[in-house]
Amino acid sequence: MEGYIKLSRKLFDSKIWQAARAFSECEAWIDLIQSARFEASPTTSRIGCYEVTWGKGQYPASNRFLAKKWGRSEQWVKSFLGKLKRENMITTDNGQGVNVITLVNYEKYNENPPDNPLGNPPKAISYNELQEFVTHLVTQQVTHLSNLQPTSNPNNKKGEENNNPLNKEIPPKGGSKKEKPPYERFKDWMSENTPNVLMLQKGITEQEFLKLKEKYDYGQIIEILQSMENYKDLTKKYVSAYLTFLKWAKKEYGK
Numbered sequence: 001m002e003g004y005i006k007l008s009r010k011l012f013d014s015k016i017w018q019a020a021r022a023f024s025e026c027e028a029w030i031d032l033i034q035s036a037r038f039e040a041s042p043t044t045s046r047i048g049c050y051e052v053t054w055g056k057g058q059y060p061a062s063n064r065f066l067a068k069k070w071g072r073s074e075q076w077v078k079s080f081l082g083k084l085k086r087e088n089m090i091t092t093d094n095g096q097g098v099n100v101i102t103l104v105n106y107e108k109y110n111e112n113p114p115d116n117p118l119g120n121p122p123k124a125i126s127y128n129e130l131q132e133f134v135t136h137l138v139t140q141q142v143t144h145l146s147n148l149q150p151t152s153n154p155n156n157k158k159g160e161e162n163n164n165p166l167n168k169e170i171p172p173k174g175g176s177k178k179e180k181p182p183y184e185r186f187k188d189w190m191s192e193n194t195p196n197v198l199m200l201q202k203g204i205t206e207q208e209f210l211k212l213k214e215k216y217d218y219g220q221i222i223e224i225l226q227s228m229e230n231y232k233d234l235t236k237k238y239v240s241a242y243l244t245f246l247k248w249a250k251k252e253y254g255k
Helices: 009-013 025-035 063-070 074-086 127-148 154-163 182-193 206-215 218-229 241-253
Strands: 043-047 050-054 058-060 090-093 100-103
Touching: 009 025, 025 063, 025 074, 025 100, 050 058, 063 074, 074 090, 074 218, 074 241, 182 206, 182 218, 206 241, 218 241
Parallel strands: none
Antiparallel strands: 043 050, 058 100, 090 100
16 A cells, blocks of 8 residues: 555644553654654754764664653663664664664655645645544554454464464475474574574573463563563673573563
């Protein structure tokens, strides 16, 4: 689907947007877009003890600042920004002493479409209509996220097992497909996605993995492991991957 949805910047000062909550990834991404500098000329400002210069499509912000702004933990912010970098949606640079986020395709997000291409008179949208539209979008987002959560329905559990990235079927050399045991797939996934976590002195045993599966869904397991992977001092400060996971998960999910 192509086209644009024009949103007034007044939205981000409204009670709807300013309401205290934990931002979803979608909301955090929209916030990065609206927070990035849209003026063509660069600007310089003092942030803490540093003189920082940033230009169009850039946004200077520390993980701690974003965590407070988005109602999330710093580990969640690290994981989210890491995901955006892997998807080539942003780059980051701390060469000026402050982390500067650059939106890779900022020009596309702020490109001016042709004025009235079909010759139709423009329709004015009131602020109340805009609020109603945003409420509808947020409701859709909440409903979508709720539908992704696992339930006691065995069919839903089966769907979760089939769709998560740790449950891929591994074709053996013989040609026919044979599914590896869950713990083997888990180790394969970690080898590919979290090599730093594997460098800890004590890894996650099969028994510990089964305990994690009982307590957390796959999305939560992946999110915490990726947060650990992105923590630069992981191997200096931690020894056990399992105990570190439990500590970080309790901080993030309260359990």
